[in-house]
Amino acid sequence: MNKLVKFAFFLLILLSAVFIGLVVLNIENIAVLSPEGMIGQKQSNLLVLSIYLMLIIVIPVFILAWFVVWKYEVSKKHTDYDPEWNHSTIAEIIWWGVPCIIVIILGVMTWKGSHALDPFKPIVSDTKPLRIQVVALQWKWLFIYPEQNIATVNFIQFPEKTPIAFEITSDAPMNSFWIPDLGGQIYAMSGMKSQLHLIADGIGSYRGLSANISGDGFSGMTFVAQSSSLEDFEEWVASAQNSPDPLNFQSYRELAKPSSYNVPAIYQLGEEGLFDWIVMKYVMPMPAHKEKGMNHVFPTY
């Protein structure tokens, strides 16, 4: 075997070892593998378990690939050269069969996991969930707390150990709403209302973002998701309710104009039906937000 190939094999093993070592040592910094919420934790467990299952096939493949080169390389002058040997029923049964079994196991896991971790499914808990309505705008996130009558931009706060029920839509190109520390994402689409249920197990500050390209300011669509104690949350709500800035149709129209890298902002909620109006305006038979005088209930936008 020539030196370069030997070196390559060696380097492969070294590189893999270094990579796995670094991942294990820094696991605390890897949001998806060390999440801070129950949903994320379950997803992470599923991820790790799936990898272990697949390694049952992958490791033999790697060993076999090394072995055939090591043993049957032409300069080795091995004696069991058999140019016509091209079939073995047992071998075929093994490598069609074993992967099939593993895929069936993974399939059952997917079935159970999809139902258990359905983003639309509310989290079972004694605590009453906190409702947050999310609107993806160009290029910032608007959060509406309908029960607290406040709204924020690029910042959310919520109490720990409390299920959060997100209702998500978009008044912009499609985005994806994602807080990796807490759990998986869901698309934000105009005229649609998607849901996402997450929970934080402790106090902390997490990075949220959009995971789908939506135009120029897309990279700036990050936000802080702050999990705090219930007291801190209530205190924050109280102070937010006293915000001098109201969010009504007029200020919403201003806010919805394209802008990038917006700093967090806090509003009093001035219009109760704002979120539903944003969803519904796309569902109307005519493009109501463009044609004047079509809509009597809400002002044209």
Place this chain on the structure above:
Amino acid sequence: MFFQHIKVRLAAIEYSDIFGRLTLEAFKHDAIEASVGISIIFGSIILVAVLTYYKLWTWLWTEWLTSVDHKKIGVMYLVVTVLMLFKGVVDALMMRAQQVLSVGDSFGYLTSSHYQQLFTAHGTTMIFFVAMGAVAALMNIIVPLQIGARDVAFPFLNNLSFWLFAVGASLLMVSLMIGEFSGAGWVGYPPLSGLEYNPGVGIDYWIWSLQISGIGSLLTGINFLVTIFKMRCPGMTLMKMPLFVWSVFNSVILIVFAFPILTATLAMLSLDRLLGMHFFTSDFGGSAMMYVNLIWAWGHPEVYILILPAFGVFSEVVATFSEKRLFGYVSMVWALISITILSFLVWLHHFFTMGAGPNVNTFFGFMTMIIAVPTGVKVFNWLFTMYKGKVHLTNPILWFLGFVFIFTIGGMTGVLMGVAPVDFQVHGSLFLIAHFHSMVVGGVLFGLIAGYVYWFPKIFGFKLNEKLGEYAWFCWMFGFLLTALPLYALGLMGATRRMDHYEASTGWAPLFVVAAIGAIIIFCGIGFQVLQLLVSFKERNKNRDLTGDPWNGRTLEWTTSSPPPVYNFAFIPEVKDRDAFWDQKQTGIPLHGEYKEIHMPKNTPLGFYIGVLSFTFSFGLIWYMMWLAAISFVGIVVCILLRLFDQHTDFYISAAEVKKIEEQTLKNKRFV
């Protein structure tokens, strides 16, 4: 209503009847974009000068541009592919550089909109004009030779397909200089790619670049489907076809079923944009989700269109360089067929996060995982082909071994994302980017490079330098791993794709630096490949393949000379065994009688003309120069009619001439 829309639309923009919406603004670019444009123009000027100086125009026109010879068309595909590969790689390097620089207070050296054009162009270039181009190149050159045919079923159509492909590529290149390219990603989801959010020409360039080359691909698909069905030499039953032919056969079936979806989807999107229709808008009953479904109903088969021929290459390469029959031929064929069928049943796994519900997600997740089974079977069969063989560690086998490692890891992460609940945490992240680059680089590209090295002597008559090839392989392999591994980690840390800036507090910068170093190493690998080509060309007399069979090959393409004569085979071969040439070597090469005259298709410039006219047609529609589009369209119809009524599309090569060529070949062989 449509006229109303057009009226309103034209009133809102700067528009003239002659130039449409093309104004001087379109030629203004920032320094970086301008330098790319200038270097393209400069390169073209040098090319024209060289061609003129050496008086090569006639040669270029009669021997290449108008040729219907499948081998020459294949070489032309290869040339375009290599040029586009450079563009795609430069895009990639620029993106890596931006992600290294644009952290915290610094916003890098590219504007968001330029960055978005880069990743869109990178994806579009690599899929449509590099991977598709290389697949088309190999399939053009090799399939007729492997099935013992003298050309493809429809030689003119083949030439036309190439020109449509080249027009798609040139539209993309022109967008660098005139106007801009799309920034909505290579699959261009609306509403971002709709008129409301992207009224400019970028999306239209993207649409027409894909539309024209997509039609070319569809024609290629039909052409090769018929070729493989109808033009196999006597004795070659379906189950005696070489596996590369089988893989292309499955790939073109996918093309024939999938590409019409792309054509229709893009047509609807351009109707939305041109005439103000509402197929995919957010309002007026349109549904952007329908677009996402449609584009992936094409897009997922598309990735199998690319990977299957790579699998085919490995099947040939592994058997040849192990001096052993391919292990489990029947199993391999059924694996290909199952992948072909399953590839149409998995498209929704690209958007589990749309929220279709757990039952739908489970179905598509399960189908996704099932595809891994036949794919895994293929890997085992290749490794068992090497088992008990005589393994020569030539370049193609090295690419194969690199493929086994990278593709298996990519496959593993792919199945992982098929577990729908896990996908919610990695979807749209750099983890996904690392996954599909493992498949497309480690799988498709490594496979096609292996094929390129393997069949190079057949195409050009001399072998490539092995040593430089090894260095190239080494750089590609480890450069790729250095790029991909950090991206896997970054994805799990919550770094999303298509991001041109991130906060310093994320601590991602070092990983992006490693990824950039990897990309530079890959670039060195390409450097070695260029060097390999130059050195091999310089030493071509030393490395000449006069036997036609430099690797002790097993299939029919090695029975003819390198490069093959224009008619491929003086006598149409007869096949008794799967490894036809191997069998002939064991049982004796069959003898033939007198040479006979050979019936061949005649060259025609009409493919080129239709290509040029489709360029002006698209350009007219992109810039709203309706007169140009209309004239071009009429021109295309006229060209097609001219071809339909052309009675003189063929000619005969006389028996004497065949004899002369064949005797020269025999003399060369004896000389060896």
